[in-house]
Amino acid sequence: MKALVIGTGGREHALVLALSRDPGVDEVHAAPGNPGMDTTATLHDVDPMSGDAVAALAREIGADLVVVGPEAPLVAGVADAVSAAGIACFGPSREAARLEGSKAFAKDVMNAAGVPTAQARLCSTPDEVAAALDAFGPPYVVKDDGLAAGKGVVVTTDRDAALAHAASCGEVVVEEYLDGPEVSLFALCDGTTAVPMRPAQDFKRIFDGDQGPNTGGMGAYTPLPWAPADLVDDVTRTVLQPTVDEMARRGTPFRGLLYAGLALTSRGIRVVEFNARFGDPETQPLLALLDSPLSPLLLACATGSLADVPPPAWRDAGAVAVVMASKGYPESSSSGDVIVGTETLDREPDVDVFHAGTARDADGRLVTAGGRVLAVVAVGTDVADARAKAYEGVASISFPGAQYRHDIAAGI
Known part of the structure; x- marks a missing residue:
């Protein structure tokens, strides 16, 4: 098989690495990719937002499977263009x-499918926002209705801050606050069947102790030893499969990765949000523990044959990802800062460094080129062991202004 991964981030790097280690995959290509992928994939300078360009590249290289990583190309219809070219597309x-x-x-799909989620109001004017905030009360939850790279949500007890965020967004969804820990559960979907992966937990706030603004994700770990034993079965039955069924009923079958962000509240499981692709950074530790080939699962989703392949198998181990971000993130980012130390981890069998916001400068040096720069992922006998290895890896990497959380998976 020849596989083509679309995207530039850490999630795509993890997909590339997993496919490169898959015995059923002969060639891995990435477009446009990043400097971390160049040892395991052939990189192509193609616009990931152009469905025509992606489809043309897939035809040119003879790809058997295209994997669209980020949300923006999916929302732009890149998967439609690839499928129209007669090429299997995961997404x-x-x-x-x-x-x-x-x-x-x-929200409309969840309500139609009977999926448990927070009460919410769609608001288009300041008056509607104010009324919704007063109806639900603090803590206030305001979400940009469109894509915001994981940073379009504000949760605050400051009503003025909630109003200000809404004013900066246009249409917003104002929701009731959901108490309890949050969990991510991914499902592989082929339009009919939903096959769950392992639950993971990510850390959205920039600072330790869940302080500061939301980010695209500062770290993650799996498995979750504290989660209810029946969590995966419950979520599959009440959230994932009903959603896939409702999308099929509407004539828009969901094929790809359905990401359910969940709150384990005092009143039961509630969906915080859906994403339509692998999460970043949860994908990195999840795929580190995948003990079965990735390509048959992705191809089965793309071709409607998921029921015919074995479900994913998992290593009996723990995995932790710690994200290193650039100076100023998430409000801004610093580019061009030289990164040192990543090469020292190449010899560590239990540690991988996934690139997200990196580039090469004119001298060929690895430099920062975005907000979230790297994710250091380690596998250990359990989460605590993996955490220790991950932070040892982080300590060996440096660049000016580097920031990371010190409490990823603490106490697990």
């Missing part, structure tokens, strides 16, 4: 990707 259509592209659409 939902433009219409199905609205589950992530519009919070209001996702």
Whole structure:
């Protein structure tokens, strides 16, 4: 098989690495990719937002499977263009990707499917926002209705801050606050069947102790030894399969990765949000523990044959990802800062460094080129062991202004 991964981030790097280690995959290509992928994939300078360009590249290299990583190309219809070219594509259509592209659409699907979620109001004016904030009370939850790279949500007890965020967004969804820990559960979907992966937990706030603004994710770990034993079965039965069924009923079958962000509240499981692709950084530790080939699962999703392949198998181990971000993130980012130390981890069998915001400068040096720069992922006998190895890895890497959380998976 020849596989083509679309995207530039840490999630795509993890997919590339997993496919490169898959005995059923002969060639891995990435477009446009990043400097971390160049040892395991052939990189192509193609615009990931152009469906025509991606489809043309897939035809040119003879790809058997295209994997669209980020949400923006999916919402833009890149998967539609690849499928129209007769090439198997892992990733939902433009219409199905609205589950992530519009919070209001996702709420409508959940309500129709009977999926438990927070009460919410779609607001278009300041007066509507103010009324919704008063109806639900603090803590206030305000979500940009469209894509915001994981940073469009504000949770605050400051009503003025909630109003200000809404004013900066246009249409927003105002929700009731959900108490309890949050969990991510991914499901592989082929339009009919939903096959769950392992639950993971990510850390959205920039600072230790869940302080500061939301980010795209500062770290993650799996498995979750504290989670209820029946969590995966419950979520599959009440959230994942009903959503896939409802999307099929609407004539827009969901094929790809359905990401359910969940709150384990005092009143039971509630969906916080849906995403239409692998999460970043949860994908990195999840795929580190995948003990079965990735390509048959992704191809089965793309071709509607998921029921015919064995479900994913998992290593009896723990995995932890710690994200290193650039100076100023998430409000801004610093580019061009030289990164040193990543090469020292190449010899560590239990540690991988996934690139997200990196580039090469004119002298060929590895430099920062975005907000989230790297994710250091380690596998250990359990989460605590993996955590220790991950932070040892972080300590060996440096660049000016580097920031990371010190409490990823602490106490697990």
